Amino acid sequence: MLLEVAGLRKSFGSIVVADDLDLTIAASEAVGIIGPNGAGKTTLFNLIAGGLSPSAGHIRFDGSDLAGLPPQGRCRAGIGRTYQIPQPFENLTVFENLLVGAVHGRRKTETEAVQACGEILDQLGLLKCANALAGSLTLLERKRLEMARALATAPKLVLLDEIAGGLTDGECAELVATIGDIRKTGVAILWIEHVVHALFAVIDRLVVLNFGRKIAEGAPKEVMQRPDVHQIYIGIEA
Numbered sequence: 001m002l003l004e005v006a007g008l009r010k011s012f013g014s015i016v017v018a019d020d021l022d023l024t025i026a027a028s029e030a031v032g033i034i035g036p037n038g039a040g041k042t043t044l045f046n047l048i049a050g051g052l053s054p055s056a057g058h059i060r061f062d063g064s065d066l067a068g069l070p071p072q073g074r075c076r077a078g079i080g081r082t083y084q085i086p087q088p089f090e091n092l093t094v095f096e097n098l099l100v101g102a103v104h105g106r107r108k109t110e111t112e113a114v115q116a117c118g119e120i121l122d123q124l125g126l127l128k129c130a131n132a133l134a135g136s137l138t139l140l141e142r143k144r145l146e147m148a149r150a151l152a153t154a155p156k157l158v159l160l161d162e163i164a165g166g167l168t169d170g171e172c173a174e175l176v177a178t179i180g181d182i183r184k185t186g187v188a189i190l191w192i193e194h195v196v197h198a199l200f201a202v203i204d205r206l207v208v209l210n211f212g213r214k215i216a217e218g219a220p221k222e223v224m225q226r227p228d229v230h231q232i233y234i235g236i237e238a
């Protein structure tokens with residue numbers, strides 16, 4: 001397994017936001033995470049990417065225990081991530097934003113890093129704004145840049161946090177097609193998303209969180225048909 005999360009727990013005082021979570025992701029697999037606001041989805045990403053330390057439990061990635069490894073070490077190990085609110089360096093160009101990720105990630109040489117940035121900008125449809133300041137981009141372009149920056153680090157696993165939120169239907173469809181293309185390159189994907197139809201176009205497996213606990217997991221359509229998922233996630237009685 002590429003990622004193995006076992007017995008993961010995180011509490012802030014008396015609030016438990018990750019409660020005995022187990023999760024595995026194989027290389028090249030795409031897994032979706034849904035759950036109501038405050039279910040602990042972003043907290044799980046922060047625990048995997050190293051922004052938060054767990055209160056208990058283990059996270060193994062690519063055969064190594066991540067305990068004590070800071071975020072930059074996890075990035076170099078092959079974990080890339082996006083943020084729900086895009087966080088580019090506003091005063092750097094799009095290309096420079098990627099280069100920062102590329103030289104601090106898993107790329108071996110500067111030449112390789114520069115070449116990879118060009119390829120990723122092309123793949124993500126951002127070549128035309130390569131020299132624009134990141135602060136001048138539209139929301140869709142910012143979301144694309146957020147993914148491009150994660151890919152620049154040459155991740156084995158990319159964590160996508162609500163990448164489709166706030167987009168029009170057409171923009172969302174474009175972004176989903178791009179994520180499908182990223183998937184085909186063999187990068188594993190763990191994707192938190194409220195826009196369920198976007199998720200369903202890409203993922204193999206769906207996980208549902210509620211109050212920090214995993215309440216369902218399996219084939220996406222089967223999971224969504226479960227009465228408890230309907231009630232908790234969509235807020236209606238089955």
Ligand SMILES: Nc1ncnc2c1ncn2[C@@H]1O[C@H](COP(=O)(O)OP(=O)(O)OP(=O)(O)O)[C@@H](O)[C@H]1O
Nearest residue numbers: 012015017035036037038039040041042043044084
């Ligand atoms: N640093 C913190 N200190 C205290 N409580 C926190 C902290 N970070 C998160 N929480 C709480 O943990 C819970 C889970 O938050 P989290 O952001 O992981 O939820 P989420 O499922 O990603 O929600 P959303 O869909 O709204 O993004 C929330 O109740 C939140 O207020």
